[in-house]
Amino acid sequence: MAELTHGFKIDREKCKGCLACMRVCPTHAIRVKDGKARYKPDHCIDCGVCLTACPWNSIGATTWSVEDLSRFKFKVAVPCPVLFGQFPTGITPANIVDGLLTLGFDAVWDYSVEIDLVARAIQEYVEKWKGATPLISISCPVVVRLVQVSYPRMADQLIPIQLPREIAGREVKRRYSADLGLNRDDIAAIYITPCQAKTISILQPAEGAVSHLDGTLGITDVYNAVLAYASLQKDETSKSGHRPIIRNSTFLRLHASEGLGHLLPVHRYLRVTGLANTIHVFNDIEKGKLRNVDFLEAYSCWSGCSGGNLTVANVYVTRSKFHSLARNLPEMDAETQTEVERRYSIEDFTLDAPIRPRPIKGRTAGTLKEKVQMVQLAESTLAGLPGLNCGLCGAPTCKELARDVSIGEAAKQDCILLSKNRLQELQRTYLRETE
Amino acid sequence: MTEELLRRTFELRGRDFENAGEKSTEVTSILKELDIDPDVILRVGVVTFEAEMNVVMYADKAILSFILTDDEIAIEVADQGPGIPNIELAMQPGYSTASDEMREMGFGYGMGLPNIKKNSDEFFLESQVGKGTKVYCMIRLNSNG
Ligand SMILES: Nc1ncnc2c1ncn2[C@@H]1O[C@H](COP(=O)(O)OP(=O)(O)OP(=O)(O)O)[C@@H](O)[C@H]1O
Ligand SMILES: [Mg+2]
Numbered sequence: 328m329a330e331l332t333h334g335f336k337i338d339r340e341k342c343k344g345c346l347a348c349m350r351v352c353p354t355h356a357i358r359v360k361d362g363k364a365r366y367k368p369d370h371c372i373d374c375g376v377c378l379t380a381c382p383w384n385s386i387g388a389t390t391w392s393v394e395d396l397s398r399f400k401f402k403v404a405v406p407c408p409v410l411f412g413q414f415p416t417g418i419t420p421a422n423i424v425d426g427l428l429t430l431g432f433d434a435v436w437d438y439s440v441e442i443d444l445v446a447r448a449i450q451e452y453v454e455k456w457k458g459a460t461p462l463i464s465i466s467c468p469v470v471v472r473l474v475q476v477s478y479p480r481m482a483d484q485l486i487p488i489q490l491p492r493e494i495a496g497r498e499v500k501r502r503y504s505a506d507l508g509l510n511r512d513d514i515a516a517i518y519i520t521p522c523q524a525k526t527i528s529i530l531q532p533a534e535g536a537v538s539h540l541d542g543t544l545g546i547t548d549v550y551n552a553v554l555a556y557a558s559l560q561k562d563e564t565s566k567s568g569h570r571p572i573i574r575n576s577t578f579l580r581l582h583a584s585e586g587l588g589h590l591l592p593v594h595r596y597l598r599v600t601g602l603a604n605t606i607h608v609f610n611d612i613e614k615g616k617l618r619n620v621d622f623l624e625a626y627s628c629w630s631g632c633s634g635g636n637l638t639v640a641n642v643y644v645t646r647s648k649f650h651s652l653a654r655n656l657p658e659m660d661a662e663t664q665t666e667v668e669r670r671y672s673i674e675d676f677t678l679d680a681p682i683r684p685r686p687i688k689g690r691t692a693g694t695l696k697e698k699v700q701m702v703q704l705a706e707s708t709l710a711g712l713p714g715l716n717c718g719l720c721g722a723p724t725c726k727e728l729a730r731d732v733s734i735g736e737a738a739k740q741d742c743i744l745l746s747k748n749r750l751q752e753l754q755r756t757y758l759r760e761t762e
Numbered sequence: 763m764t765e766e767l768l769r770r771t772f773e774l775r776g777r778d779f780e781n782a783g784e785k786s787t788e789v790t791s792i793l794k795e796l797d798i799d800p801d802v803i804l805r806v807g808v809v810t811f812e813a814e815m816n817v818v819m820y821a822d823k824a825i826l827s828f829i830l831t832d833d834e835i836a837i838e839v840a841d842q843g844p845g846i847p848n849i850e851l852a853m854q855p856g857y858s859t860a861s862d863e864m865r866e867m868g869f870g871y872g873m874g875l876p877n878i879k880k881n882s883d884e885f886f887l888e889s890q891v892g893k894g895t896k897v898y899c900m901i902r903l904n905s906n907g
C-alpha cells in the first residue's frame with residue numbers, strides 16, 4: 328500500500344507544542360512529543376481544522392500562487408460558484424469575470440454544463456446500482472478521506488464519477504488547444520477554490536490519480552484584486568466582451584445550499600454538513616440504521632462550500648447573494664441544454680480508478696491472539712488512567728494514550744499523574760524560556 | 763482446535779431507542795481494532811444490529827454475548843420478553859408485527875431475522891412464548907481474517 332500524502336506540514340521552529348491542534352483534530356491524528364506537534368499520517372483526513380486552530384501559524388499547507396501562473400501560455404480560471412457570492416451587491420458576475428481577466432487570466436470558464444453532465448452521470452449510476460446504499464458523493468475531499476480512513480468498508484459506496492470541476496478542466500484544455508492551436512500543456516486550468524482541502528485534492532490527488540486541473544488559487548488570493556477592479560466598474564456590463572457567465576441558476580444552486588439534490592429528483596437524497604454530523608450519519612450507515620436513502624452528499628464544513636476556509640464573505644451574506652442572483656436566472660437555458668445534450672453521449676465521466684480504502688494501520692503485526700492481547704492491554708491501561716483527557720501526555724485523550732501504549736508508541740508513564748519524571752520533563756520543555 | 767480469545771457481554775434494554783445500535787457498534791469497533799476482514803465485520807455488524815433492534819422493539823431486556831475464537835465469531839442474544847409464537851412465520855421475509863411508529867423510523871420490513879440468517883454461517887432461533895427468545899449466530903473468520 329502506497330503512503331498517504333498530506334497537504335499539511337508543521338513547522339517545528341514555529342510550533343510551541345501548545346496542544347491546540349491536537350485537541351481539535353476530529354480524527355485524533357496529532358500527537359505532541361518533546362514540545363512539538365506531529366501527525367499520525369494514517370489518521371489524517373486533510374480537513375484543515377488544525378491549521379485554523381494553530382495560534383502560532385505553524386501549520387502550513389500545500390499552496391500555489393499567482394506567480395505560478397506565468398509558466399503557462401494560456402491561463403483559464405475555473406471559479407467555484409462560491410466566488411460569485413462573495414462580493415458586495417452591485418458587483419455583477421460580469422464585473423468579477425473582468426476582474427479575473429485583469430489579474431492575468433486569459434479566459435474564465437463557467438462550468439454549469441459540467442454540473443449538469445455530472446448530475447446526469449450520477450443519476451444513471453444511482454439507478455443502476457445494486458450494492459449497499461446510500462451512494463456517497465465525492466464532492467468534498469475531506470469526506471472522501473474520512474471514508475477511506477475511518478469507514479473503509481463504505482469505500483465502494485463512493486460514486487466513481489468525476490467532479491464537475493475536473494470535467495471542466497479537461498474540457499478547458501481540449502477546447503482551447505483546438506481553438507488556439509496550442510499544446511495542452513501550455514494551457515492552465517486553474518480552479519478558484521473555497522477551501523484548502525480542494526487544493527490538496529488537486530495538487531496531491533489521492534492514490535496517484537491525476538487531476539485535470541493544473542493548480543488552484545484561493546478565493547482569498549484573488550479577492551482583493553478582483554474587488555478593487557470590480558468596484559470601479561460597478562453596475563456596468565462587461566468591458567472585456569467575455570461571453571456571459573452564469574446563464575442559469577443550476578451553477579449557483581450547487582453551493583447555495585442545495586448540492587445536486589434538486590437535479591436528481593427521483594432519488595431519495597440526503598445532504599449532511601459539518602464533520603461531526605457527517606461522522607454521526609456515517610456511524611448510522613455503518614450500523615445499518617440509515618435506510619431509505621439512495622444518494623448522500625456530505626460536506627466537512629457545516630455551511631457547505633460557501634463557508635470554506637479560503638472564503639472571505641459571511642456565509643449568510645453569500646447565500647443571500649446567491650438567492651438574488653438566482654432569482655433573475657432561468658433554471659436551465661437553451662445554450663447550456665444543447666451543450667449538455669451534445670457532450671453527454673460523447674464523453675466518459677467515470678473516474679480513472681475507483682477510490683480504495685485506506686484503513687488506519689491497526690495492529691497489523693502478529694497473530695489474532697497477539698492482537699487480542701494488545702486490545703486487552705489498551706483496555707487495562709485505560710482503566711489505570713485518570714480519564715481527565717488533559718492531553719499533557721501528548722495524546723488527545725486517555726483512550727488514545729492507552730491505544731498508543733498498546734501498539735508500543737507511548738508509555739503509560741507519559742501520564743503526568745502517574746509519573747513525577749513526566750512533570751519535570753514538561754517543566755523543562757515548556758518553562759525553559761522563563762528559567 | 764479452536765481457542766477462545768475474547769468474550770464480552772452487554773446488557774440490552776427493550777424500548778431503548780435512544781441507545782439502540784450502540785452495542786453492535788462496540789462489537790464492530792473491537793473487530794476493527796483487530797484488523798478483522800471488513801466483510802466479516804460487515805456481517806457481524808448486520809447480525810448484532812438486527813438482533814439488538816429486535817430486543818429494543820419487542821423484548822424487555824437481554825444479554826448480548828460476543829465470543830471470538832481463532833477461527834470464528836459467535837453472537838448470542840438471549841432476551842426476556844413475549845417470545846415468538848410462530849418461528850416459521852417470523853422467519854419469512856416481510857413478516858412483521860412492528861407498529862406504525864417503528865415503520866416510520868424505517869424498521870418493520872420483516873427483514874431482520876432473514877438477514878441475520880443470511881449473514882450467518884450457523885444460525886439457531888429458540889423461543890418460548892411468555893418467557894423469551896434466544897438467537898445464536900456464528901460467523902467464520904476468513905483464512906486471511
Ligand atoms: N426478540 C423477539 N421477541 C419477540 N418477537 C420477535 C423478536 N424478534 C422478532 N420478533 C417477531 O418476529 C417478527 C419478524 O422479525 P424481523 O426482525 O424479521 O422483522 P421486523 O423486526 O418486524 O422488521 P425489521 O427487522 O425489518 O425492522 C417481528 O415483527 C416480531 O413479531
Ligand atoms: Mg427486526
